[in-house]
Amino acid sequence: MSDTNPTDQRLNDLEIKASFTEDLLDQLNLTIYRQQQQIDRLLAEVSQLRQQMPEGGGGAARSLRDELPPHY
Template identity: 85%
Template sequence: MPDTHPNEQRLNELEIKASFAEDLLDQLNLTIYRQQQQIDRLIAEVSQLRQQIPEGGGATVRSLRDELPPHY
């Protein structure tokens, strides 16, 4: 194996590191994209659930008669 110049060896090492960094960046971008899709789905689900809750958050005024146990 021929003796490579130290600058060439350093350049090769930097190119390898840059390649790994690009791959990692692509993986992180994909992860962020998938997480954003999941966040968007969860926001839509929460919105649908809020539409199912009656106005006032279910804190409707009830009569004490409604609170009586069934045996009365």
């Protein structure tokens, strides 16, 4: 490749860098898409858990005896 023009070599190098950059961008977009799907699933799960929680949300005072394991 010693007979190539320096401008042609620079252009070739820039095309290679652009190709790698496009690939990286595609990978990042896929990662963001998957993370958003996971966030949506987690939000749905939190919503379901809140619906299953008894009214009052556990804010009522509890006796320490209620916290003891059953073998005491």
